Amino acid sequence: EAEVAQSPRYKITEKSQAVAFWCDPISGHATLYWYRQILGQGPELLVQFQDESVVDDSQLPKDRFSAERLKGVDSTLKIQPAELGDSAMYLCASSLKQSQETQYFGPGTRLLVL
Amino acid sequence: GENVEQHPSTLSVQEGDSAVIKCTYSDSASNYFPWYKQELGKGPQLIIDIRSNVGEKKDQRIAVTLNKTAKHFSLHITETQPEDSAVYFCAASIDSARQLTFGSGTQLTVLP
Numbered sequence: 001e002a003e004v005a006q007s008p009r010y011k012i013t014e015k016s017q018a019v020a021f022w023c024d025p026i027s028g029h030a031t032l033y034w035y036r037q038i039l040g041q042g043p044e045l046l047v048q049f050q051d052e053s054v055v056d057d058s059q060l061p062k063d064r065f066s067a068e069r070l071k072g073v074d075s076t077l078k079i080q081p082a083e084l085g086d087s088a089m090y091l092c093a094s095s096l097k098q099s100q101e102t103q104y105f106g107p108g109t110r111l112l113v114l
Numbered sequence: 115g116e117n118v119e120q121h122p123s124t125l126s127v128q129e130g131d132s133a134v135i136k137c138t139y140s141d142s143a144s145n146y147f148p149w150y151k152q153e154l155g156k157g158p159q160l161i162i163d164i165r166s167n168v169g170e171k172k173d174q175r176i177a178v179t180l181n182k183t184a185k186h187f188s189l190h191i192t193e194t195q196p197e198d199s200a201v202y203f204c205a206a207s208i209d210s211a212r213q214l215t216f217g218s219g220t221q222l223t224v225l226p
């Protein structure tokens with residue numbers, strides 16, 4: 001069964017450092033989402049792509065976060081500089097197309113900022 | 115924007131009993147309501163979903179009901195098993211917004 005791949009699975013960094021997370025969606029899925037999940041809470045959307053275009057990044061802290069999906073396939077989420085409050089699980093999800101299609105989640109990257 | 119509230123935050127049941135988790139949403143334009151199961155250290159996995167044109171949906175031991183008038187929906191798990199123990203999240207989306215708004219989660223523990 002096809003799955004969303006994410007790497008690394010765990011990342012420990014010091015504050016003010018740069019970190020990057022990678023996501024490879026299910027083959028053929030045009031829509032890709034990045035969510036942040038703080039411990040004990042539900043995921044919150046950071047950014048949504050349709051192919052290579054950003055559809056919604058209204059919740060992305062653009063002063064330190066950036067995301068790209070250059071060829072409309074895999075995607076990278078970057079944080080620079082990392083802050084203590086960025087410690088969380090970063091989840092990638094994909095769906096076949098926009099709007100009411102099932103979102104399939106990857107295993108996530110757990111980030112700890114010291 | 116949409117706000118989803120989920121109750122209870124923790125739920126313990128005896129193996130074989132039923133479990134019910136309830137969610138309310140704020141935006142009457144929401145029309146898609148999935149439920150996800152998240153095991154420790156893993157990403158959420160879709161277990162069932164319902165759209166606003168349907169009042170109830172079942173899949174073996176799992177069922178979801180939707181009351182559009184009251185703006186609430188519920189997850190029902192019958193004949194619970196220890197492997198059902200996990201965190202369950204409800205979510206809602208508005209077609210035009212194209213994003214899921216999640217509840218805060220319910221930690222379900224099935225006691226053997």
